[in-house]
Amino acid sequence: MRVLIDTNVVLDLLQERKPFVDNAVNLFTRMDSGEIEGCITATTITNIYYIIRKIAGKAVAQDAITQVLSDLTICAVDLAVLEQALVLNFEDFEDAVQYACALASNVDAMVTRDASGFINAEIPVVLPENLNAINCEE
Numbered sequence: 078m079r080v081l082i083d084t085n086v087v088l089d090l091l092q093e094r095k096p097f098v099d100n101a102v103n104l105f106t107r108m109d110s111g112e113i114e115g116c117i118t119a120t121t122i123t124n125i126y127y128i129i130r131k132i133a134g135k136a137v138a139q140d141a142i143t144q145v146l147s148d149l150t151i152c153a154v155d156l157a158v159l160e161q162a163l164v165l166n167f168e169d170f171e172d173a174v175q176y177a178c179a180l181a182s183n184v185d186a187m188v189t190r191d192a193s194g195f196i197n198a199e200i201p202v203v204l205p206e207n208l209n210a211i212n213c214e215e
Contacts, residue, residue, distance in 0.1 A: 079114040081179040083189035100205035116150040152182040
């Protein structure tokens, strides 16, 4: 199963945000075992760096990015993805970019804690704790 992981779930893991960290750890453990291929958008990398640098400093942010780059597949955010995101006309442009990238990258599902940002999605949008309910190999 190939999933696009939203920024909030990656930050749950990296910042050990309670009560969400356990679900993020479970997701990343499943990726480590090869059961799931985790993907994130290229823009997520810059967002993660910015947020963690503000909270914990440059060295911690760089370590976090190193970890993310080794664990996840990076999906390109190019002109076509950005144009698609504009056409989607989502309330939140960042969510639109995530979704357009998910479509362009042919993922089986999106994993987020903010499913409300992806109403009427053509691909499953699930909370990390509900990922087991999705069977994308049929």
